Amino acid sequence: MQADASVKQAPKQSFKDRFFGRKTMNKVWFFLFLIPVMVPYLLMVIIPFVLGAYYSFTDWRGGIGDTNWIGLANYRDLLSNYRFIYSFIRTGIYAFFNVVVINFVAFSLALLVTRKLKLTNIYRAGFFMPNLIGGLIIGFLWRYIFNYVLGTVGFGIFSASPLDNNLAMMSLVIVVTWQYAGYIMMIYVAALQNIPEDLVEASQIDGANALQRLRNIVLPLVAPAFTVSMFLTLVTAFKQFDTVFSLTSAGPVVILPDYLRDFLNVEASLPRVRLTGLLAYNIYDVGFTNRNFAFAQAQAVTFFVLLAVLSLGQVYFNKKREVEM
Amino acid sequence: MEGLKKVGRKIFDYLRNLNPYEILAFTLLLLFIFPFYIVVVNAAKPNVDVIEDPLSLPRNLTVFFNNLRTIFTDSRLNYPRALFNSTVITTLSLLLIGLTSAMAAWVLVRTKTRFSFTIFLFIIAGLVIPFQIVMLPLVELLTALGRITGFQWSDTHHAVIIAYIGFGAPLSVFLFHGFIKSIPMDVEEAAIIDGCSRPQVFFRVVLPILKPIFVTLLVLNGMWIWNDFLLPLLVIGRGGETTTIPLAYANFVGAFTPNRNLQLTALVLSAIPVIILFLFAQRYIIKGMTSGAIK
Numbered sequence: 001m002q003a004d005a006s007v008k009q010a011p012k013q014s015f016k017d018r019f020f021g022r023k024t025m026n027k028v029w030f031f032l033f034l035i036p037v038m039v040p041y042l043l044m045v046i047i048p049f050v051l052g053a054y055y056s057f058t059d060w061r062g063g064i065g066d067t068n069w070i071g072l073a074n075y076r077d078l079l080s081n082y083r084f085i086y087s088f089i090r091t092g093i094y095a096f097f098n099v100v101v102i103n104f105v106a107f108s109l110a111l112l113v114t115r116k117l118k119l120t121n122i123y124r125a126g127f128f129m130p131n132l133i134g135g136l137i138i139g140f141l142w143r144y145i146f147n148y149v150l151g152t153v154g155f156g157i158f159s160a161s162p163l164d165n166n167l168a169m170m171s172l173v174i175v176v177t178w179q180y181a182g183y184i185m186m187i188y189v190a191a192l193q194n195i196p197e198d199l200v201e202a203s204q205i206d207g208a209n210a211l212q213r214l215r216n217i218v219l220p221l222v223a224p225a226f227t228v229s230m231f232l233t234l235v236t237a238f239k240q241f242d243t244v245f246s247l248t249s250a251g252p253v254v255i256l257p258d259y260l261r262d263f264l265n266v267e268a269s270l271p272r273v274r275l276t277g278l279l280a281y282n283i284y285d286v287g288f289t290n291r292n293f294a295f296a297q298a299q300a301v302t303f304f305v306l307l308a309v310l311s312l313g314q315v316y317f318n319k320k321r322e323v324e325m
Numbered sequence: 326m327e328g329l330k331k332v333g334r335k336i337f338d339y340l341r342n343l344n345p346y347e348i349l350a351f352t353l354l355l356l357f358i359f360p361f362y363i364v365v366v367n368a369a370k371p372n373v374d375v376i377e378d379p380l381s382l383p384r385n386l387t388v389f390f391n392n393l394r395t396i397f398t399d400s401r402l403n404y405p406r407a408l409f410n411s412t413v414i415t416t417l418s419l420l421l422i423g424l425t426s427a428m429a430a431w432v433l434v435r436t437k438t439r440f441s442f443t444i445f446l447f448i449i450a451g452l453v454i455p456f457q458i459v460m461l462p463l464v465e466l467l468t469a470l471g472r473i474t475g476f477q478w479s480d481t482h483h484a485v486i487i488a489y490i491g492f493g494a495p496l497s498v499f500l501f502h503g504f505i506k507s508i509p510m511d512v513e514e515a516a517i518i519d520g521c522s523r524p525q526v527f528f529r530v531v532l533p534i535l536k537p538i539f540v541t542l543l544v545l546n547g548m549w550i551w552n553d554f555l556l557p558l559l560v561i562g563r564g565g566e567t568t569t570i571p572l573a574y575a576n577f578v579g580a581f582t583p584n585r586n587l588q589l590t591a592l593v594l595s596a597i598p599v600i601i602l603f604l605f606a607q608r609y610i611i612k613g614m615t616s617g618a619i620k
Contacts, residue, residue: 034428034432034433034444037426037494040490040494041491043487044488045494046451049462052459063465109353117346123350123351125611126357129357130360132599134551136552137595140592149380183615186611186615241554242554284460297462300458303458312453
């Protein structure tokens with residue numbers, strides 16, 4: 001195969017051939033240039049990935065090797081594990097609110113900062129700034145604000161910290177929106193600035209009002225940016241770990257809702273689950289806190305398949321959009 | 326009195342003529358900055374004031390410097406060491422990811438065989454691998470590597486840096502690959518006529534052309550590596566020798582709960598390096614982060 005291809009290329013590469021000598025020399029350079037990136041990639045990503053996928057079919061308890069193949073047993077356990085199912089549902093809910101709220105806030109901010117304002121650049125930088133700080137630090141920052149500041153500023157309803165009750169998930173959405181909206185805003189700003197000026201002027205001459213202009217000109221032209229941002233926020237929502245770790249530590253702990261208990265036939269008398277125990281955190285927790293390694297790997301493989309489907313969906317939608325335009 | 330009235334009238338007119346959207350944007354800006362204000366202000370107070378009156382301005386700035394000194398000398402946080410580790414790990418990782426990915430992307434673009442294309446797909450397939458599936462086996466693998474090679478891998482700079490090269494490779498090779506495809510062959514052929522060897526062509530001719538995409542990747546990978554928490558948590562571990570800033574901070578907050586003012590001082594110190602960098606390279610950072618997302 002390879003030989004065929006390089007023979008076809010031969011006339012084009014006449015210069016190279018003359019100066020590099022034989023084709024084998026090209027091959028040597030090809031591999032020498034690949035090795036520096038391939039060794040770390042194989043060692044740190046591919047080998048652990050293959051091992052990880054394999055271990056999900058075993059009773060792995062840590063250490064390399066020394067495992068027994070148990071087939072799909074871990075995956076069967078997943079389907080009846082109420083902690084995992086609940087975590088899956090909570091992640092879905094979180095992802096939905098995360099995508100809607102972030103994109104709404106980000107697009108509104110983008111519309112605002114693309115108007116001719118005096119301090120436009122300062123606004124953009126200011127809204128973008130929270131994105132510079134890592135999710136872990138941001139979680140700790142807001143934990144302080146939720147726990148100790150809100151109560152003293154006169155928000156009577158926050159005399160108890162919102163992180164300790166049903167508001168925990170919404171608090172998480174607010175924090176991540178604060179962190180991420182400025183970033184998504186910049187994507188919308190880039191798209192809004194690409195709208196041709198004359199199109200907007202023509203619509204003004206035709207007497208379209210601001211709302212009509214937004215619906216018939218701005219939104220269709222910004223649609224590709226919407227696709228990009230939707231998937232970006234969706235994938236980051238599923239991968240959310242750092243901020244959960246520092247803001248809520250997956251808490252608060254609650255009793256599994258009755259409808260799920262009946263639906264899953266849970267036998268435990270007080271099945272406890274965590275309100276913000278999202279998938280990525282749950283995998284970490286099962287692996288490192290419970291030391292249930294093989295089961296954590298089965299969850300991780302499921303998680304991987306889910307993310308792979310989302311990413312392929314993104315590629316598919318982007319390609320489709322390209323054809324349309 | 327007349328003068329004062331005039332000034333007042335002027336301010337009033339200015340505000341009245343201001344675009345209402347300007348006022349809205351400014352209010353939102355204040356809202357966005359409010360958390361930063363809270364942190365900075367309370368980092369400069371004694372602990373009693375932080376609990377009783379978090380909103381007021383600090384009364385005495387020397388408290389801030391006292392807090393700073395406590396943080397710098399506190400052995401549980403060990404800020405100087407964490408800053409050093411984070412700097413070494415981020416800088417070396419960034420340079421090595423950029424260099425190795427550019428080298429690989431270049432030979433992959435310029436060798437038009439099916440094998441080369443397969444390797445390319447194999448590398449960018451890494452884009453969809455989440456860290457969660459890799460993390461537990463990786464920890465075991467590093468311990469095993471320590472046994473096999475005879476020197477330590479867990480909790481070392483080289484293990485973290487090699488891991489970042491591996492995880493950074495897919496996106497970096499992908500972006501370099503796309504960029505190199507658009508560079509005409511003529512330039513490289515001209516260099517060959519002038520007698521350059523293959524590595525010389527890459528380092529003297531191609532690498533300088535890659536500067537814009539190199540900067541984009543510095544920003545994208547830099548923000549990720551500097552702020553990353555999960556990988557250091559696993560490869561370095563809590564309380565490890567090569568602890569990074571996020572790891573050290575998580576450890577510190579866990580161990581040091583009663584002194585909120587010191588927690589906030591440490592938070593300011595953890596966030597400040599990136600903020601300072603942003604003030605100087607704002608244009609590059611915003612452009613780098615957003616253009617990377619769209620591609």
